[in-house]
Amino acid sequence: MKRLPSCWLLVALVVFPAMACAEAAVRTGEHPGFTRLVVEDPSIRSWQLGRSAEGYRLRLTPTARAFALSRAFRAITRKRLASLAMAGNGDLDVGLGCACHVEAFEIRPGVIVLDIRDGPPSSPEHEQPLPVEEQAPEPTPPAPDPVPSSAPAYDWRKVTPAPLRAPELALEAPVVTAMRQSLVQQLSRGAAAGAVDFAGKPPPPKNADTPPAPNVRILPEPGFEVTSEAPPKDRLTADGSPCPSDERFDVAAWRGDSPVAEQIGAMLAGLTGEFDDPQAEPLARAVRFYLSLGFGAEARQLLAAFPVDHPDRGLWEAIAHVLDGERQPGGGAGRHGAVRWCRGPLVGARRSASKPS
Numbered sequence: 001m002k003r004l005p006s007c008w009l010l011v012a013l014v015v016f017p018a019m020a021c022a023e024a025a026v027r028t029g030e031h032p033g034f035t036r037l038v039v040e041d042p043s044i045r046s047w048q049l050g051r052s053a054e055g056y057r058l059r060l061t062p063t064a065r066a067f068a069l070s071r072a073f074r075a076i077t078r079k080r081l082a083s084l085a086m087a088g089n090g091d092l093d094v095g096l097g098c099a100c101h102v103e104a105f106e107i108r109p110g111v112i113v114l115d116i117r118d119g120p121p122s123s124p125e126h127e128q129p130l131p132v133e134e135q136a137p138e139p140t141p142p143a144p145d146p147v148p149s150s151a152p153a154y155d156w157r158k159v160t161p162a163p164l165r166a167p168e169l170a171l172e173a174p175v176v177t178a179m180r181q182s183l184v185q186q187l188s189r190g191a192a193a194g195a196v197d198f199a200g201k202p203p204p205p206k207n208a209d210t211p212p213a214p215n216v217r218i219l220p221e222p223g224f225e226v227t228s229e230a231p232p233k234d235r236l237t238a239d240g241s242p243c244p245s246d247e248r249f250d251v252a253a254w255r256g257d258s259p260v261a262e263q264i265g266a267m268l269a270g271l272t273g274e275f276d277d278p279q280a281e282p283l284a285r286a287v288r289f290y291l292s293l294g295f296g297a298e299a300r301q302l303l304a305a306f307p308v309d310h311p312d313r314g315l316w317e318a319i320a321h322v323l324d325g326e327r328q329p330g331g332g333a334g335r336h337g338a339v340r341w342c343r344g345p346l347v348g349a350r351r352s353a354s355k356p357s
Contacts, residue, residue, distance in 0.1 A: 022065040026084065026092075028076045035080040037072075037094065037114040041065060047112050049104045050130035054083065055096035057130055058104075058114070063090035080116045091130070102126060248312060251319070255292035263289070271306060278306035287316050296320035 024041035039058065048059040069084050082097030094102065094114065101121035104114050121127055190196030256263050267289040270282040283306050290299040299320045303313060321328045 024060070024065050024067050026067050026069055026072050028072050028081065030076050034115045034117040035076055037081065037116065039067070039092065039112045039114070040110060042110040044110045044112065047106070048130055049102065049114070049126040051127055052093060052129065054093055056094040056102050056114075056126070057087065058092040058094060058112070059130055060090075060092075060112075065090065067092055080118075244315060248315060249319075251288075251292050254288035260293065271302075278308045280308045280310055283308050284310055284312070291316065291319055291323065294323050296322075296324035296326075 022041060022043050024039050024044075027038045027040070029036045029038075039060070041060070043062065043065070044060050046061045048061075050057055050059075067084075067086050069086075072084050073081075078097050080096065080098050080100050081094070083093070083095030085093045085095070087093050094116075096116065098118065099120075100116050100118050102114050102116055103121075104112065104126055106112055187196055187198075191198060268286050270279060271286060273279050283302065287299045287302050290296075290302065297320070300317060303317060318328055
């Protein structure tokens with residue numbers, strides 16, 4: 001029997017383990033309009049590509065190989081190719097990071113090219129999932145040993161019965177209990193006030209399609225209305241007093257439809273009388289005109305130059321500060337200090353309007 005030289009034995013020890021666990025080279029690159037993925041292994045005999053949950057799955061035959069993925073993302077981004085991973089059965093999972101499709105082809109034996117392009121696929125060739133590989137059937141468990149004929153017979157009189165347990169009561173959620181108590185209280189108050197009437201159990205309907213009459217109904221008594229004595233919360237100032245009427249805040253109505261340059265002369269006319277006495281009504285018209293233009297500082301200057309006692313003077317000063325985005329002196333206390341609370345839209349009117357030049 002001939003012996004192999006020691007050098008051939010060393011070559012066999014190095015080559016055979018590498019052949020037993022082949023590794024496919026994986027290269028990537030960015031191109032205008034697509035990202036290219038190349039898988040190269042001379043031992044590839046056939047390949048399949050199909051859809052998966054993450055994107056696509058590449059199956060090579062034979063499957064006993066690994067994939068060199070350490071340098072896959074050194075030359076590309078993850079805009080189109082999001083991930084690469086080897087599945088448990090030896091397939092290559094290609095995860096997509098966009099609404100893309102893959103065009104696959106083999107440029108030469110052992111070199112598979114996958115081009116990831118944007119948009120829907122032009123051909124349904126690789127859009128179906130790969131077939132599931134057949135697995136070996138599980139071994140059938142052995143049949144139990146037959147009971148020997150000498151086993152004692154079953155005697156039900158010697159069996160101790162299990163103790164009886166009371167059924168567990170379902171606990172009601174706390175929020176449902178609180179809602180039920182509140183509903184009972186409100187219905188009781190309505191019944192005491194005469195607004196709610198609890199009718200008896202309705203008779204069964206003659207026709208099955210006729211809905212039953214309601215058990216609780218609201219009585220529309222003439223001259224009786226259920227209401228609350230307290231005013232609505234959105235009609236109160238910060239100190240709890242009622243808000244002024246809507247007409248005293250109708251800033252849009254304080255200016256006409258004609259151009260501002262044509263109105264300003266008439267609006268500022270007649271501020272003083274015969275002996276330079278300030279006139280209340282012309283001053284009110286001029287101040288409201290300035291406020292409608294968003295001129296808060298100019299309106300305050302008019303009020304300071306013409307000290308006229310008007311019931312809306314404090315209200316105009318408060319509106320002027322709001323339009324200029326300023327805090328009212330004194331911290332907003334007083335009868336007109338809570339204009340922001342009464343008229344929320346008034347705060348945004350100054351920000352959205354621009355002063356005319």
